Amino acid sequence: MSVSFSEHVDLLDLHGRAAVASLGQLQPGDPVPPRAATAREVGGDHWATLEVWAWSLENPKDHWSSREAPDSPPDHAALVAGVATQLDRLEASLLAAGPDAVVDYFGEPGTTSRVARLLAHEAITVARAVSLAASRQSPPLSAVVAADGIDQTLGHWESPDARLTWRPETVALQANDIEESWHVQVSRSKVGADPEIRLVPATTADAAVEGAAEDLLGWLHGFSPADGAVSMTGDREALVVLRSSLMHPAPEPPRRTRRRRWFG
Numbered sequence: 001m002s003v004s005f006s007e008h009v010d011l012l013d014l015h016g017r018a019a020v021a022s023l024g025q026l027q028p029g030d031p032v033p034p035r036a037a038t039a040r041e042v043g044g045d046h047w048a049t050l051e052v053w054a055w056s057l058e059n060p061k062d063h064w065s066s067r068e069a070p071d072s073p074p075d076h077a078a079l080v081a082g083v084a085t086q087l088d089r090l091e092a093s094l095l096a097a098g099p100d101a102v103v104d105y106f107g108e109p110g111t112t113s114r115v116a117r118l119l120a121h122e123a124i125t126v127a128r129a130v131s132l133a134a135s136r137q138s139p140p141l142s143a144v145v146a147a148d149g150i151d152q153t154l155g156h157w158e159s160p161d162a163r164l165t166w167r168p169e170t171v172a173l174q175a176n177d178i179e180e181s182w183h184v185q186v187s188r189s190k191v192g193a194d195p196e197i198r199l200v201p202a203t204t205a206d207a208a209v210e211g212a213a214e215d216l217l218g219w220l221h222g223f224s225p226a227d228g229a230v231s232m233t234g235d236r237e238a239l240v241v242l243r244s245s246l247m248h249p250a251p252e253p254p255r256r257t258r259r260r261r262w263f264g
Contacts, residue, residue: 047082150173167185169206
């Protein structure tokens, strides 16, 4: 079951507005999971992503690099308002164009449908992050939408044509509540560069990461799942290398506690 263009636009609106509400509750220097970037950094990156796509949709015959670079919002309040403004621009352009309009998509011909999918999952990820930082709940995801997010994320991040040496191990990502799976391989590390990933056909996996689709999507982006929500089994080294390629935050070392002596 796929997620339609109109559903992606609705998701962009729902999660985008949730992100605006939570971002407005934060101070610029507040840390935002999963990597403890500041609210200003996360909000600024999100605003810049939305702005460039809004411009591209409004100017489909021109490349974004030809535009006059806009001034960044000067303060946190302006940043929050600016994100809301970009959402308005995007939704208006997407709905006016429909799903099949041609637009540049990372240097290749793409469609507004692909842009809507990309931005819906951008909004979902940012809303989750800033909502956690603000101790608020982001909108829940259906298993279908979460699986769509996993598929979009892996497809966006993979480097299938890179001239790399790939490790032989395969890791399966399994969404148990929707019976969907993705199989990935990781490249061998090169000095000064992070490992890359690629999707491969389903095969007997050397390791597996399993959980409900929403929990698995969060894990993929580096969020810490609730205890037991996501399991990792099989080849330990393959899992470590995969997490490195996904730039997951390093796990905190176990806290050392002082053993209490019987006499005080």
